[in-house]
Amino acid sequence: MDTAYSNEDLAFRDEVRGFFEEAYTPELRARMRSNHKEGAEEWQRKLYEQGWVAPNWPAEFGGTGWTATQKYIYETERSLAGVPNVIPFGLVMVANVIMAYGTDEQKEYFLPRILKSEDWWCQGYSEPGSGSDLASLKTKAERDGDDFIINGAKIWTTYAQYADWIFCLVRTDNSGKKQEGITFILIDMKSEGIKVNPIISIDNHHSLNEVEFSNVRVPAKNVVGEIGKGWTVAKALLAHERTGIAGVADVKRAVRVIKEVAAKEENGGQRLLDDPGFQQRLADIEVELMALEFTELRTLATQAAGGFPGPESSLLKIKGTELQQATQEMLMEIAAYYQGVLPVDLDPDALGHEFATDARLSYMYGRAATIYGGSNEVQKNIIAKYVLGLE
Amino acid sequence: MNFDFSEEQQMVRDSIARFVQDDYDWDTRKAIVASDHGISRDNWKLFAELGWLSIPFAEEHGGFGGNIVDLSVVMEELGKGLVVEPFFPTVVLFGGLVKRAGSEAQMAEWLPRIIGGEVLGAFAYVERQSRFALHDCQTTATRSGDGFVLNGEKVVVFNGEQADHLVVLARTSGEQSDRDGLSLLMVDANAPGVDKMSYAMMDGQRVANITFSDVALSADALLGEEGAALPVVDALTDEAIIALAAEAVGIMAVLNAKTLEYTKTREQFGTAIGSYQALQHRMVDTMMAYEQSKSLLFKALCEYKQDPAAAAETIHALKVLIDRNGKHIFGEAIQLHGGMGMTDELDIGHYAKRLMMINTTFGDGTYHRNRFIETAFAA
Ligand SMILES: Cc1cc2nc3c(=O)[nH]c(=O)nc-3n(C[C@H](O)[C@H](O)[C@H](O)COP(=O)(O)OP(=O)(O)OC[C@H]3O[C@@H](n4cnc5c(N)ncnc54)[C@H](O)[C@@H]3O)c2cc1C
Ligand SMILES: Cc1cc2nc3c(=O)[nH]c(=O)nc-3n(C[C@H](O)[C@H](O)[C@H](O)COP(=O)(O)OP(=O)(O)OC[C@H]3O[C@@H](n4cnc5c(N)ncnc54)[C@H](O)[C@@H]3O)c2cc1C
Numbered sequence: 140m141d142t143a144y145s146n147e148d149l150a151f152r153d154e155v156r157g158f159f160e161e162a163y164t165p166e167l168r169a170r171m172r173s174n175h176k177e178g179a180e181e182w183q184r185k186l187y188e189q190g191w192v193a194p195n196w197p198a199e200f201g202g203t204g205w206t207a208t209q210k211y212i213y214e215t216e217r218s219l220a221g222v223p224n225v226i227p228f229g230l231v232m233v234a235n236v237i238m239a240y241g242t243d244e245q246k247e248y249f250l251p252r253i254l255k256s257e258d259w260w261c262q263g264y265s266e267p268g269s270g271s272d273l274a275s276l277k278t279k280a281e282r283d284g285d286d287f288i289i290n291g292a293k294i295w296t297t298y299a300q301y302a303d304w305i306f307c308l309v310r311t312d313n314s315g316k317k318q319e320g321i322t323f324i325l326i327d328m329k330s331e332g333i334k335v336n337p338i339i340s341i342d343n344h345h346s347l348n349e350v351e352f353s354n355v356r357v358p359a360k361n362v363v364g365e366i367g368k369g370w371t372v373a374k375a376l377l378a379h380e381r382t383g384i385a386g387v388a389d390v391k392r393a394v395r396v397i398k399e400v401a402a403k404e405e406n407g408g409q410r411l412l413d414d415p416g417f418q419q420r421l422a423d424i425e426v427e428l429m430a431l432e433f434t435e436l437r438t439l440a441t442q443a444a445g446g447f448p449g450p451e452s453s454l455l456k457i458k459g460t461e462l463q464q465a466t467q468e469m470l471m472e473i474a475a476y477y478q479g480v481l482p483v484d485l486d487p488d489a490l491g492h493e494f495a496t497d498a499r500l501s502y503m504y505g506r507a508a509t510i511y512g513g514s515n516e517v518q519k520n521i522i523a524k525y526v527l528g529l530e
Numbered sequence: 531m532n533f534d535f536s537e538e539q540q541m542v543r544d545s546i547a548r549f550v551q552d553d554y555d556w557d558t559r560k561a562i563v564a565s566d567h568g569i570s571r572d573n574w575k576l577f578a579e580l581g582w583l584s585i586p587f588a589e590e591h592g593g594f595g596g597n598i599v600d601l602s603v604v605m606e607e608l609g610k611g612l613v614v615e616p617f618f619p620t621v622v623l624f625g626g627l628v629k630r631a632g633s634e635a636q637m638a639e640w641l642p643r644i645i646g647g648e649v650l651g652a653f654a655y656v657e658r659q660s661r662f663a664l665h666d667c668q669t670t671a672t673r674s675g676d677g678f679v680l681n682g683e684k685v686v687v688f689n690g691e692q693a694d695h696l697v698v699l700a701r702t703s704g705e706q707s708d709r710d711g712l713s714l715l716m717v718d719a720n721a722p723g724v725d726k727m728s729y730a731m732m733d734g735q736r737v738a739n740i741t742f743s744d745v746a747l748s749a750d751a752l753l754g755e756e757g758a759a760l761p762v763v764d765a766l767t768d769e770a771i772i773a774l775a776a777e778a779v780g781i782m783a784v785l786n787a788k789t790l791e792y793t794k795t796r797e798q799f800g801t802a803i804g805s806y807q808a809l810q811h812r813m814v815d816t817m818m819a820y821e822q823s824k825s826l827l828f829k830a831l832c833e834y835k836q837d838p839a840a841a842a843e844t845i846h847a848l849k850v851l852i853d854r855n856g857k858h859i860f861g862e863a864i865q866l867h868g869g870m871g872m873t874d875e876l877d878i879g880h881y882a883k884r885l886m887m888i889n890t891t892f893g894d895g896t897y898h899r900n901r902f903i904e905t906a907f908a909a
Contacts, residue, residue, distance in 0.1 A: 404661060414900065516806075
């Protein structure tokens with residue numbers, strides 16, 4: 140029972156801190172806002188050059204080979220520096236699946252491209268009729284020689300408008316249980332018959348899409364894992380997605396930001412940060428966050444000892460997203476009247492406010508964190524069933 | 531003991547509900563919000579014709595002579611339709627100040643025009659640094675000859691983009707945070723020296739940051755007693771909070787009804803999601819949150835109707851509860867709609883955003899919990 144950093148760990152922390160300070164320039168930060176795709180790609184390429192773009196990959200595929208402690212240090216420093224996560228669909232999600240279930244050919248082709256951010260990936264799981272009940276999905280893949288012909292629709296597909304590739308769950312067999320007959324397949328977004336329809340979300344941005352497939356021809360060699368065994372593949376990926384969603388380090392940073400900005404707000408001479416009611420709410424968040432940080436470390440330690448994260452990842456997801464939303468709510472509260480300002484390009488000096496737009500965007504989009512990656516209700520069902528043994 | 535609405539109140543309620551249903555469907559509202567001015571002047575004329583703009587004003591000025599209950603009926607129904615035409619800024623705030631502080635001549639000048647839908651107004655009171663403490667005021671009105679010269683800036687002025695006239699809270703004497711020395715001044719929004727930066731808010735309102743640079747005002751611009759505006763503004767705030775709470779209660783009712791309906795029709799795992807007890811209990815909670823909000827609103831209405839001054843404690847409590855229950859209800863509404871709840875297309879998120887703005891207007895839950903503690907724990 141020990142979490143003290145060694146001297147090597149401390150040296151590593153300084154190195155990481157120094158790198159973020161230097162590499163994540165204000166220009167890059169601005170580009171992330173104005174052109175998210177280009178900004179993200181540029182940043183991920185920088186990380187690639189540094190050799191740090193994939194801390195969670197095994198070294199043999201180009202990962203860092205870091206210890207669990209080093210990964211933790213890296214993640215903490217990343218968020219304290221206000222540096223966004225890498226886009227997870229390629230680097231975190233599909234890469235893990237390909238490493239675990241892919242053919243040699245798939246590994247050789249896709250993994251280096253993912254590492255270099257040459258392909259933009261999106262996730263085609265959800266369908267209009269199949270959200271929480273993912274296994275009921277209907278998008279159909281019919282065999283035709285060496286190919287599959289895909290028909291159906293995916294929805295809520297984040298960044299499909301940018302994507303070169305989509306990893307999809309499709310139905311190859313209708314005869315058995317709904318979890319059987321699902322296949323995990325990689326589809327080139329440039330294929331004929333794919334149509335991407337934008338969905339504007341409540342933060343007034345376009346990240347969500349509906350993706351329609353009509354007679355899209357996909358080579359059978361793009362199947363990952365066995366045909367009809369996609370559900371096993373999908374679930375492994377979801378567990379990865381969930382641990383990522385917890386965002387403990389980002390909540391820590393949010394608490395720090397809250398303290399900074401609440402120190403500058405006053406009600407008739409009383410600083411908001413000194414307001415007992417405000418302090419108590421923030422303290423409650425911090426207390427819960429301290430515990431969650433160690434819940435996460437416990438999960439990481441289990442993971443480091445071998446294998447995929449299991450149902451415990453549901454706990455991290457639930458608590459982490461609740462804390463994210465709690466901090467987002469406090470930032471909105473601090474922004475007071477300004478929380479509602481809609482245009483994102485007003486000059487802060489003319490507006491009279493610095494962070495209201497960021498607060499609104501993260502608060503509004505943040506409502507989704509308890510919905511995506513398997514809603515928190517579904518996570519609780521998973522814990523009830525698999526951890527508590529309740530049927 | 532009687533919590534019924536009068537026949538007249540019921541008629542007003544029905545008339546607004548009918549308007550919302552027939553003439554203010556979701557697509558219409560969206561088109562109005564997206565239009566150049568963000569409101570429909572035709573609707574405003576219609577509101578005048580239907581008498582809604584006259585509700586809180588005395589009969590001698592052409593008003594309906596309504597009380598706080600009448601006003602709250604209007605606000606509740608407008609809330610249900612997310613009506614963006616500036617009833618709150620023009621009638622409740624601008625008109626509310628004229629009727630409280632105005633001389634006979636000023637009332638005769640302004641109230642009939644408000645009631646007739648001829649003037650759109652705003653109350654300019656928030657400053658960059660003021661947050662919810664309205665006496666924290668740096669805008670100054672300095673005596674000059676017979677009149678005043680106005681300098682300073684107000685921000686996030688509701689209806690600031692469209693308003694023809696503004697009532698501006700300004701300091702005529704004293705230091706930045708003194709409670710004395712504040713005055714209300716009627717300012718032509720198009721007068722020389724008045725500059726606006728207009729922008730939209732997430733709830734569909736158009737607001738503005740308005741700067742005043744050596745704006746010359748005549749003596750009769752003064753509304754009420756010089757240096758004694760704060761009690762007037764505090765009194766207005768009480769009425770405004772009740773009005774906003776009524777609007778919020780209307781919104782909560784819609785959110786709960788829509789969410790309940792959705793969970794009865796949306797199927798996952800082969801059955802309506804509303805059949806899951808985990809969700810049923812959550813909707814029982816939001817139903818209770820709505821009923822509790824309504825009860826406290828009724829308490830505030832009863833007290834305020836009797837004696838506005840005696841309602842202070844309840845009004846703080848009301849703002850606290852509306853804030854908490856509003857967040858609870860819209861949070862659950864979005865959550866239980868799943869991905870659909872996250873879309874701009876669906877109205878759920880828009881109701882949520884209006885509740886958020888209501889929560890912050892004239893002080894949020896944190897602020898009013900403190901005011902409540904000061905009031906309720908004082909004795
Ligand atoms: C911003 C955002 C980004 C997304 N990005 C992607 C993406 O890139 N790729 C992708 O494939 N999907 C994505 N999704 C989809 C996401 O995974 C689904 O929204 C989610 O699985 C919920 O499905 P649904 O929206 O159909 O809601 P539903 O499944 O209809 O659920 C509605 C409500 O019912 C509850 N519920 C459902 N079943 C039960 C039950 N048995 N017990 C208790 N409560 C229940 C849910 O928790 C929810 O509150 C995204 C969603 C959002 C909002
Ligand atoms: C102090 C006291 C005084 C009482 N007095 C009387 C009396 O005067 N006369 C009399 O007849 N009885 C009396 N009772 C009995 C009381 O009505 C029962 O305890 C009560 O109905 C619950 O039944 P149970 O104890 O068998 O618990 P169970 O029904 O076994 O319930 C156990 C737990 O499961 C929950 N639960 C059960 N079903 C569901 C469901 N469908 N969904 C969600 N949760 C569920 C319950 O809420 C509870 O938390 C008394 C009980 C107490 C504690």
